[in-house]
Each structure stands twice: as C-alpha cells, then as structure tokens.
Amino acid sequence: MGPLLDCLRSVGGSAKPKEVSSWIARALDLPPEVTDPTIKSGANRFHNQVQWARQYLVWQGMIDDSRRGVWTLTPLGWKTHLDDVASRAIFLSTVKQYQETRRTPVEAEIATAVPVDDLPLDEQQEQSLLEVLQSLPPYGFELVCERLLREHGFESVSVTQKSRDGGIDGYGVLRLSPFVSLKVAFQAKRYKDVVGRAAVGEFRNALLGRAEKGVFITTGRFTSDAEMEAARDGVIPIELVDGDRLVTLFEDVGLGVRPKQIIEIDYAFFEQFRSQG
Missing domain, CATH: 3.40.1350.10 (Trna Endonuclease; Chain: A, domain 1)
Structure with a gap:
C-alpha cells in the first residue's frame, strides 16, 4: 500500500493500473520471478496484489474509485505515508469491519485472508470479458x-x-x-x-x-x-x-459490453450511528 501511494504522488496524483504496477516493480527492483507468475485465473499475480492494495486504500478513503481505469489520490491519500506496519494495520482493521458488518457470502469471502489468488470484486467482470x-x-x-x-x-x-x-x-x-x-x-x-x-x-x-x-x-x-x-x-x-x-x-468504446449500475454499501458511513443505540 505504501509504494502504491508513493507512486501516485510521484506521477502527479493519478495513473492507470498497469503504470502503477510497473512503477512499483522498478522502485522496489523486483525480479521477474516475483513480477511474472500468474494466479489460477491466469491473471498476473503481482499486478493482482497491487489491485488488492488499491482496493483496501479505496475503502480507507485514500484513493478515489469514481473514474474507471484510473487510480486517483484523494486529499487524505496525498498526505498519508504508509510503512509495512501501518499497511498491515489497515488490512486487519478492514477485515474486522467486514466480519462485523458482512451481509452476503461475497462480503464474507473478502474478510477471510489476504486474497492474493482471487480478483478484487470490481475486476471480476473484466476477467469474464x-x-x-x-x-x-x-x-x-x-x-x-x-x-x-x-x-x-x-x-x-x-x-x-x-x-x-x-x-x-x-x-x-x-x-x-x-x-x-x-x-x-x-x-x-x-x-x-x-x-x-x-x-x-x-x-x-x-x-x-x-x-x-x-x-x-x-x-x-x-x-x-x-x-x-x-x-x-x-x-x-x-x-x-x-x-x-x-x-x-x-x-x-462500449464494444461488446453494456453499462450496469452497481450500488455499493458505504459501511464507514454507518459506523457513526453504531454508538447511538
């Protein structure tokens, strides 16, 4: 998560997903044995891990996901610097939150472990295409x-x-x-x-x-x-x-695909009401 935020800051606040993965690989001097393997879906394992890091940062309000195909820092993301300890804390707190609020099997799946062999929910449709x-x-x-x-x-x-x-x-x-x-x-x-x-x-x-x-x-x-x-x-x-x-x-260009509106629950919004019982 930390290198992802560093990347977006270094390029002016926004970048396309593959640009982020390439930047991180270069910055960390990662060898091909780390960047080249695939997961069971056939997707690149390293890029998939970067996508999941982005998803956790979206949930934390550090990355804006309103524009498809472009990752953009929010004001909070601009000023936040994360080391491995802080990133791990974000992961654990997100897992705890979803365990407490999950409503569907899909949400339960998110909370089980570090999901390096599954695609983020917003990437599954792309994999289907x-x-x-x-x-x-x-x-x-x-x-x-x-x-x-x-x-x-x-x-x-x-x-x-x-x-x-x-x-x-x-x-x-x-x-x-x-x-x-x-x-x-x-x-x-x-x-x-x-x-x-x-x-x-x-x-x-x-x-x-x-x-x-x-x-x-x-x-x-x-x-x-x-x-x-x-x-x-x-x-x-x-x-x-x-x-x-x-x-x-x-x-x-909308070739072979049709737009579909998806409503996502903002769990953080409801947290402010949990103490008002």
Whole structure:
C-alpha cells in the first residue's frame, strides 16, 4: 500500500493500473520471478496484489474509485505515508469491519485472508470479458480485433487471408493529421500465458517493408523482456496490448459490453450511528 501511494504522488496524483504496477516493480527492483507468475485465473499475480492494495486504500478513503481505469489520490491519500506496519494495520482493521458488518457470502469471502489468488470484486467482470475473448476461435478473435481498431479511429482496417498472413494478421491506417498517416500492421493472438521477447522480435521482422508501426494484441500478457524488445530504439516501434489493456479498450468504446449500475454499501458511513443505540 505504501509504494502504491508513493507512486501516485510521484506521477502527479493519478495513473492507470498497469503504470502503477510497473512503477512499483522498478522502485522496489523486483525480479521477474516475483513480477511474472500468474494466479489460477491466469491473471498476473503481482499486478493482482497491487489491485488488492488499491482496493483496501479505496475503502480507507485514500484513493478515489469514481473514474474507471484510473487510480486517483484523494486529499487524505496525498498526505498519508504508509510503512509495512501501518499497511498491515489497515488490512486487519478492514477485515474486522467486514466480519462485523458482512451481509452476503461475497462480503464474507473478502474478510477471510489476504486474497492474493482471487480478483478484487470490481475486476471480476473484466476477467469474464477476457475469458470470452479467449474462447473465440483464432479467426474470430482477429475479426473482433479488426472491429476494435476501427472503433478506436483506425481507417481501412482489414484482416489478412488466413493462409497468407506471413506473421501479420491485419493492416490499418492511423491518421495523425489531415496530412500525415501511418500504415499499421497488427497481430492478434489468444494466449493465456505470457508472450516472450522472441515472439515480439518475429513480429517486427514480419513488418519490414510492410508497415511503419506494429500493434501486438494478446489476451495474455508480455514479459518484461518482450516490453524491452518492443521499445527498442532504432527499429520499427511495436505497441503492446495485453489482456488487461485489451479489456479496457473494449470498455472505452462500449464494444461488446453494456453499462450496469452497481450500488455499493458505504459501511464507514454507518459506523457513526453504531454508538447511538
């Protein structure tokens, strides 16, 4: 929890979830054996722990959760600095509160232990969407990615013939201004596991003479080596879209999803009335 607050302060008060996880990993100099493993759902274990830390800070009023996909410090969060002892105290007090006020099995589950192998409640729907995408046939996934790129402003988007893709699943044009545009090639892979550096390198080789930029889309996630390869200087740049970011891109344009209002009980509000019996 402490490094999460430190991260948001250092970047001006708000950041996207993956940016926070990457910042913490760098700040704590965490090795790949800590940052790369997955949990039973297929999600990244380390990022899941960061998501749970954020959830506890939301319950404590230190992070504002009103804007989806962006973590923002509240005034309390700006001035709060937490060490491991203070973070543990927050966890224990939250568990106690939920044990005393829980009304449903879901709330009871929250209070059982440090939930490193479960997704936070507000992340479970995203995981369901990711599972739907992973269940599509390969060509169907390429087609839905074609639709996604078009919804996000790409022009002349098309999927290549299945037998002649040469390592490229489709093309599109990204117009930067009325006078400047880029030819972009994309690769769409339904992976549940990690995508390594070699796969990114092979995709870049396929781009030579065909496109000015590449977009690698996967329902899995990329290793740190793959991210370094994608950002390497002096070669064709490649944008990496992992499963978490892919879900956000679908949600941003309302593609394949419908909004649903959820009412959450503010247990802290009712605490002030408990002593008025």
